[in-house]
Amino acid sequence: MRKDLVASAVLLLVASLYYWATTDIPTTTLSDDIGPRGLPNVLSILLALLAIGLGARALLAAPVAAPEIEDDKEKEASTLRAFGLLLVGALYVPAAYALGYVPAIFLLVVAIAAYEGARVSWRLFAVAAGGAAIFWLLFVQALGIPQPDGVLLPSMFSEFRL
Amino acid sequence: MNEFLHGLQMLVSTPLVFVAIGGLVWGILGGAMPGLSASITMALLLPFTYTLEPSMAIVMLATCYIGAEYGGSIPAILVRTPGTNSAAATVLDGYEMKRQGRAGEALGISLWSGVIGSLFGLLMLMTLTEPLSRIALLFRPTTYCALGILGLSVIASLSGKSLLKGCIAAVLGMMVATIGTDPVDGVSRFTFGTADLLDGVAPIFAMVGLFAVSELMTRSGTSGTEIGRQEIRLRLPNFAMMKKLWPAQAIGCVFGTLEGLTPGGGGAIASFLAYNEAKRWSKNPERFGKGAEEGVAAPETANNTVASTALIPLLSFGIPGSNSAAVLLGGLLIHGLLPGPRLFEENTDVIGGLYVGSLVATIAQLAVGFLILPVCLWLVNRPRPYLAAFIFALVVSGIFTLNMALFDVGLVLAAGLVGYLLRSFGFPFLPAVLGLVLGELVESNYRRSLQLSGGDIGIFLEDPIAIGFLVAASLIVVGALVREWRDATSKRKVST
Incomplete structure (x- = not known):
């Protein structure tokens, strides 16, 4: 109510x-x-x-009944935690603007995975680097769609074609 | 029929099979990528068709459309993100099934329903192209406006526990639809001087934000155990399940055909209407939204039927029934092919190739689905932190492809925030999406109708198709109100 x-x-x-x-x-x-x-x-x-x-x-509305208990309800994040995730994700926009697509995706994967509980280790960085490379191959190389070009690292990856 | 026989001969004399399967695979992959709609997937393919024979080029584009319509359901079920607009209705029960550890079953039902829809749509395309297309020519602004209102009436059954909250969500969606350039006068509304907003907020932005980003936010930091270690096995429905699904699939076929014939209708309206009707006619409507198999079957059959039936007005009169059909029209024109009766007389290889290529792609869908879906399921079972990170990366990458603008990524994140708040306050998403998709259709055609009549609203009474749509919309709304009143009465009786 x-x-x-x-x-x-x-x-x-x-x-x-x-x-x-x-x-x-x-x-x-x-x-x-x-x-x-x-x-x-x-x-x-x-x-x-x-x-x-x-x-x-x-x-x-009269408070006649107790709230329903849903046994199968999934756990939900606290509001603060949920907003935190959005904030971490939103950092992609300035990162992509400044650094360009591949470094920004690398940082995004590292940041989100770490925020979600992944242990910060060489494995996390390796997965993020591999993921960024796959996304670049898929979008820029295979589909031919230019991705953000960083003002600090212009044309490093975004429109470079193999 | 002659065209079909000619197409069968092409199976051995041309690389039609490879082209059809190639288009299908491309379409499934594109459709499965949130942000890449069916039309964008086809547009990306367009340059590759320049060097092909006209008949092969059209086959590739048409089968890509079929694949994209099916592919849209994969992320809808697995990550609560409709890959295409028309897969939005699939999210409701598809993702619920996935939550219950039945992802393989949901994907199997989606695949099977897609095949049924495609086959039925193809049958309609081959038999009814010319006679039924005449209906499309009867559509006027009043008809389009009434069609939009009919689509909006579905909100009544998409509202979940509260019709009031559903209506509020729909109004919010329509408010977002008013952002951008006014459809009649051309002045800018709510753009606040930003050029990025002149084209308005594309429905896919809202959908990706509302569904995917808000889902990631809601589940942030929770372990993945509740979501479940999913079975990595695609499960096609058995005979008993097929029997259970056929009424919902039949409803999907009917709405898919009607919407395909309606220029501007598109797969999204068809799937929402099919979902609504499947729920209404179901013996267990209370299961809808909680993992009902028919809730996946009806919209998936509908949007796959549209993939074929939208070509009926396109081939007969050059009227594209959807954005994707418009891309296909572009493909026809690039190769010097003019839609219309002469296309059937002078280019039987194109028409025959299209029919047979679509049939090949539809059958191949089962095999391709078996190959691609286990990979998708495997991906979904990766550790949750990595999965969340990669879904986020996919969302921001896919969204950027639409306009090549980081501003759009910001829009999607804002939509995610709104989605999270709506969810927290118990508001349903789908009415908001429907309001956003249909808002412009209703407004622009209502105003055009009144311009034509000099402000006389009686113009709607001169259009029998519009009257039919409006009566149907009224019946749906009254039915939902009666149902809500009955539920409230029975709850009150139980509590006293």
Whole structure:
């Protein structure tokens, strides 16, 4: 119930921000009757109404039964740990921008695997190096798709063809 | 039929078998890679077809399409990441089966259903191409809008325990769909001055973020034992299971055919509608979402049927029924082939090769599946930290291929964060995906309809196909509301 109340409040905030952002949408003299703001306005109002409905339901619902116990439910990470993983993964973007594809993938594999509990050893680095090489062979060489080119190590791997 | 007989002769006189299998393998590998949609997989293959005979080039592209539609289900089942848009509905029960240690069974059902869907689609392609394509010409903006609304009505059964939360998720998805260039006026919306957002947020970004990244976040640091040491053996369904699956597969075939004939429909709508109907007609609808075999069979049959039936309007009138069919149209034009009745008269080798090549690829799918799937299962059983790291690496690499932009990687990570929050608060993902996929279709065609009528909404009543779609959508929604009301009433009775 508490979660639904929090969700309701967050959704109301989202609806308000979205509605506020619709005021920035330009209109032209060629606009049709509905215009580019039409659907966004409807959606923001709809979301606000649904959020109010969710909040009202959470307040009115009687706590009649104990929460269901799901025996087969998998273990889930704590919120902090989950956000940590996302943060580690997000570091790929600046790494790829600065170093380029292969070093960034190598670092990503090492960082994520270590964060997930792999022992930091020569094996981890070897697997990461092998993985980065395989990804490079697959995407750049086999599929011919250029991957990020680092500003510090330009064209080292990303577009080099065998 | 003459074309088919001509195609059979090509089996011995041309390298058709090798080309068909080559296209199939490429398609499966591309489809299995999150971020590479069926159309991108085909587009990557396009340059390699320049040097081939026109008939062989078309066979390679068509069989690649078949392979990609099937391949999309592999990551959907194994890593909760649909390889293609149309595999999104497979995630629901496919991944649940994998969690229960039944990955081999889920992949077997997916493979078998894919073969059934492809064969049925091929039969439709060969027999109904010309007569049924006339329906496509009757489609107007009102029809497309109604089709989108019909697709959205499926939310009612994808919402899980709470229809209200499903509706909220769908609205959020539609909100994301409004980002980018306005489909009618061409002005930019919610781009905040960023050129990267002008094309909007591609559904594949949202799907990879919502499903794969949020899954990695949720399972971070947990041991892999609950996910289970999976059996490394592909299990095709036995006779009893085949008997159990056929109603769901029949539903998939019907929706796959209808959507294939509908330009713009695509495999995603077909698989969601098939999933919804399979659940509705099932004797045990409560098993859906908890590892129901029919929940894998229905969408997989549907999207594999679409892979063939989407070619019907393409070959007859040059109207591509999906993005992938549009790439195939490009392949036809590159080789100087113009779709239409004359194609059947003047290029029997192309049509015959296409029919027989598709048949070869469909049959070969079983053998190729047996060869490729154990490798996929082996990969999934690697130590969890390494597996998580490589899935992350695959996601960021695959996503970059779409627009060659690191900005897209950031979008996917943001979608992962949203997915994690939605999951934490008990909101279902699939309605959000459906809202994102269909939002633009509904909005643009609704506005075009009103432009045509001068603002008169009565234009919808002049379109019998649209009326049919809207009535069907109403029935689905009312049925879901009645079901929810019944469930609530029975729960209240139990508690008192």
